Amino acid sequence: MVADIRWEEPFCAEGNNCFRIGTDAEGNAYIAVAGQEDAPLTDSREALRALILEIKAGKVDHLL
Template sequence: MPDITWEAPFCAEGEACFRFGTDNDGNAYISVNGQEEHYLTDTLDALRTLITDIKAGKADHLL
Protein backbone atom coordinates (compact mmCIF):
# COMPACT_ATOMS: atom_id res chain seq x y z
CA MET A 1 0.00 0.00 0.00
CA PRO A 2 1.39 3.45 -0.86
CA ASP A 3 2.21 5.99 1.84
CA ILE A 4 -0.94 8.13 1.60
CA THR A 5 -1.49 11.34 3.56
CA TRP A 6 -5.25 11.63 4.06
CA GLU A 7 -7.08 14.93 4.53
CA ALA A 8 -9.85 15.32 7.09
CA PRO A 9 -13.13 13.73 5.92
CA PHE A 10 -15.40 15.79 3.70
CA CYS A 11 -19.00 15.06 4.63
CA ALA A 12 -22.08 16.08 2.67
CA GLU A 13 -25.44 14.94 3.98
CA GLY A 14 -25.77 12.16 6.52
CA GLU A 15 -23.06 9.56 6.27
CA ALA A 16 -21.73 10.50 2.84
CA CYS A 17 -18.15 11.18 3.96
CA PHE A 18 -15.17 11.00 1.62
CA ARG A 19 -11.46 11.52 2.10
CA PHE A 20 -8.91 12.87 -0.33
CA GLY A 21 -5.27 11.93 -0.04
CA THR A 22 -1.94 12.34 -1.78
CA ASP A 23 1.39 10.56 -1.86
CA ASN A 24 4.95 11.73 -2.51
CA ASP A 25 4.78 10.54 -6.14
CA GLY A 26 2.10 13.08 -7.13
CA ASN A 27 -0.84 10.70 -7.03
CA ALA A 28 -4.26 11.59 -5.65
CA TYR A 29 -6.62 9.24 -3.81
CA ILE A 30 -10.34 9.25 -3.00
CA SER A 31 -11.89 6.92 -0.44
CA VAL A 32 -15.02 6.52 1.63
CA ASN A 33 -14.25 7.60 5.19
CA GLY A 34 -13.35 4.56 7.27
CA GLN A 35 -12.59 2.42 4.19
CA GLU A 36 -9.26 3.96 3.19
CA GLU A 37 -7.86 0.57 2.21
CA HIS A 38 -10.28 0.70 -0.78
CA TYR A 39 -9.48 3.76 -2.86
CA LEU A 40 -9.49 5.20 -6.35
CA THR A 41 -6.28 6.79 -7.54
CA ASP A 42 -5.19 9.09 -10.36
CA THR A 43 -2.93 12.10 -10.84
CA LEU A 44 -3.36 15.32 -8.89
CA ASP A 45 -4.29 17.06 -12.16
CA ALA A 46 -7.07 14.54 -12.78
CA LEU A 47 -8.44 15.03 -9.25
CA ARG A 48 -8.26 18.81 -9.67
CA THR A 49 -10.18 18.55 -12.97
CA LEU A 50 -12.81 16.27 -11.41
CA ILE A 51 -13.46 18.66 -8.50
CA THR A 52 -13.51 21.72 -10.79
CA ASP A 53 -15.98 20.04 -13.15
CA ILE A 54 -18.25 18.97 -10.28
CA LYS A 55 -18.25 22.54 -8.90
CA ALA A 56 -19.10 23.80 -12.40
CA GLY A 57 -22.20 21.59 -12.46
CA LYS A 58 -20.95 19.15 -15.09
CA ALA A 59 -22.07 16.17 -12.97
CA ASP A 60 -25.47 17.53 -11.90
CA HIS A 61 -27.25 15.11 -14.22
CA LEU A 62 -25.97 12.26 -12.01
CA LEU A 63 -27.78 13.55 -8.94
Template structure:
Protein backbone atom coordinates in the same frame (compact mmCIF):
# COMPACT_ATOMS: atom_id res chain seq x y z
CA UNK B 1 -1.17 -0.11 -0.20
CA UNK B 2 1.18 2.80 -0.84
CA UNK B 3 2.12 5.08 2.04
CA UNK B 4 -0.66 7.69 1.70
CA UNK B 5 -1.00 10.81 3.84
CA UNK B 6 -4.75 11.38 4.23
CA UNK B 7 -6.36 14.78 4.87
CA UNK B 8 -9.28 15.27 7.24
CA UNK B 9 -12.57 13.94 5.80
CA UNK B 10 -14.80 16.20 3.74
CA UNK B 11 -18.40 15.45 4.68
CA UNK B 12 -21.43 16.59 2.74
CA UNK B 13 -25.02 16.14 3.81
CA UNK B 14 -25.92 12.70 5.13
CA UNK B 15 -23.21 10.06 5.20
CA UNK B 16 -21.17 11.31 2.24
CA UNK B 17 -17.67 11.63 3.74
CA UNK B 18 -14.58 11.45 1.56
CA UNK B 19 -10.86 11.71 2.20
CA UNK B 20 -8.15 12.97 -0.12
CA UNK B 21 -4.58 11.79 0.16
CA UNK B 22 -1.19 11.99 -1.52
CA UNK B 23 1.79 9.64 -1.59
CA UNK B 24 5.51 10.36 -1.76
CA UNK B 25 5.47 10.11 -5.58
CA UNK B 26 2.85 12.86 -5.92
CA UNK B 27 -0.07 10.56 -6.78
CA UNK B 28 -3.44 11.65 -5.42
CA UNK B 29 -6.05 9.41 -3.82
CA UNK B 30 -9.73 9.68 -2.90
CA UNK B 31 -11.64 7.26 -0.67
CA UNK B 32 -14.80 7.04 1.36
CA UNK B 33 -13.88 7.96 4.94
CA UNK B 34 -13.36 4.79 6.95
CA UNK B 35 -12.61 2.69 3.87
CA UNK B 36 -9.26 4.14 2.81
CA UNK B 37 -8.01 0.71 1.69
CA UNK B 38 -10.52 0.87 -1.21
CA UNK B 39 -9.38 4.04 -2.99
CA UNK B 40 -9.18 5.60 -6.43
CA UNK B 41 -5.93 7.10 -7.65
CA UNK B 42 -5.39 9.61 -10.43
CA UNK B 43 -3.64 12.88 -11.09
CA UNK B 44 -4.20 15.64 -8.55
CA UNK B 45 -5.98 17.78 -11.17
CA UNK B 46 -8.39 14.98 -12.12
CA UNK B 47 -9.37 14.47 -8.50
CA UNK B 48 -9.72 18.23 -7.93
CA UNK B 49 -12.11 18.40 -10.89
CA UNK B 50 -14.09 15.45 -9.51
CA UNK B 51 -14.46 17.25 -6.17
CA UNK B 52 -15.48 20.49 -7.89
CA UNK B 53 -18.14 18.60 -9.85
CA UNK B 54 -19.46 16.88 -6.71
CA UNK B 55 -19.65 20.19 -4.84
CA UNK B 56 -21.46 21.76 -7.83
CA UNK B 57 -24.13 19.05 -7.67
CA UNK B 58 -23.13 17.41 -10.93
CA UNK B 59 -22.75 13.96 -9.32
CA UNK B 60 -25.79 13.84 -7.03
CA UNK B 61 -27.15 10.88 -8.99
CA UNK B 62 -24.11 8.86 -7.81
CA UNK B 63 -24.67 9.53 -4.12
CA UNK B 64 -27.91 7.56 -3.74
CA UNK B 65 -31.03 8.42 -1.78
CA UNK B 66 -29.60 8.30 1.75
Protein backbone atom coordinates in the same frame (compact mmCIF):
# COMPACT_ATOMS: atom_id res chain seq x y z
CA MET C 1 -2.83 0.04 0.19
CA VAL C 2 0.11 2.38 -0.21
CA ALA C 3 1.42 2.99 3.30
CA ASP C 4 2.59 6.57 2.72
CA ILE C 5 -0.66 8.22 1.62
CA ARG C 6 -1.23 11.48 3.51
CA TRP C 7 -5.02 11.73 3.95
CA GLU C 8 -6.85 15.03 4.44
CA GLU C 9 -9.71 15.36 6.88
CA PRO C 10 -12.96 13.76 5.62
CA PHE C 11 -15.32 15.90 3.57
CA CYS C 12 -18.93 15.14 4.38
CA ALA C 13 -21.74 16.74 2.40
CA GLU C 14 -25.09 16.94 4.13
CA GLY C 15 -26.88 13.60 3.84
CA ASN C 16 -24.10 11.94 1.86
CA ASN C 17 -21.15 9.64 2.43
CA CYS C 18 -17.90 11.15 3.58
CA PHE C 19 -14.82 10.92 1.43
CA ARG C 20 -11.15 11.68 1.87
CA ILE C 21 -8.48 12.75 -0.56
CA GLY C 22 -4.79 12.14 -0.14
CA THR C 23 -1.46 12.30 -1.87
CA ASP C 24 1.72 10.30 -1.73
CA ALA C 25 5.35 11.40 -1.88
CA GLU C 26 5.38 10.94 -5.67
CA GLY C 27 2.48 13.37 -6.20
CA ASN C 28 -0.17 10.76 -6.97
CA ALA C 29 -3.67 11.64 -5.77
CA TYR C 30 -6.13 9.27 -4.10
CA ILE C 31 -9.78 9.39 -3.12
CA ALA C 32 -11.61 6.99 -0.82
CA VAL C 33 -14.83 6.75 1.11
CA ALA C 34 -13.98 7.62 4.72
CA GLY C 35 -13.30 4.40 6.60
CA GLN C 36 -12.34 2.55 3.42
CA GLU C 37 -8.93 4.10 2.82
CA ASP C 38 -7.48 0.65 2.16
CA ALA C 39 -9.21 0.63 -1.26
CA PRO C 40 -8.70 4.11 -2.76
CA LEU C 41 -9.21 5.18 -6.34
CA THR C 42 -6.21 6.84 -7.90
CA ASP C 43 -5.74 9.12 -10.88
CA SER C 44 -3.86 12.25 -11.71
CA ARG C 45 -4.09 15.06 -9.20
CA GLU C 46 -5.82 17.21 -11.84
CA ALA C 47 -8.52 14.61 -12.55
CA LEU C 48 -9.31 14.07 -8.88
CA ARG C 49 -9.26 17.82 -8.20
CA ALA C 50 -11.81 18.36 -10.96
CA LEU C 51 -14.01 15.59 -9.53
CA ILE C 52 -13.79 16.98 -5.97
CA LEU C 53 -14.67 20.48 -7.14
CA GLU C 54 -17.75 19.15 -8.95
CA ILE C 55 -18.80 17.18 -5.87
CA LYS C 56 -18.33 20.18 -3.57
CA ALA C 57 -20.34 22.32 -5.99
CA GLY C 58 -23.23 19.86 -5.60
CA LYS C 59 -23.14 18.74 -9.21
CA VAL C 60 -22.39 15.06 -8.65
CA ASP C 61 -23.56 14.23 -5.11
CA HIS C 62 -25.34 11.15 -6.44
CA LEU C 63 -21.95 9.50 -7.10
CA LEU C 64 -21.21 9.25 -3.41
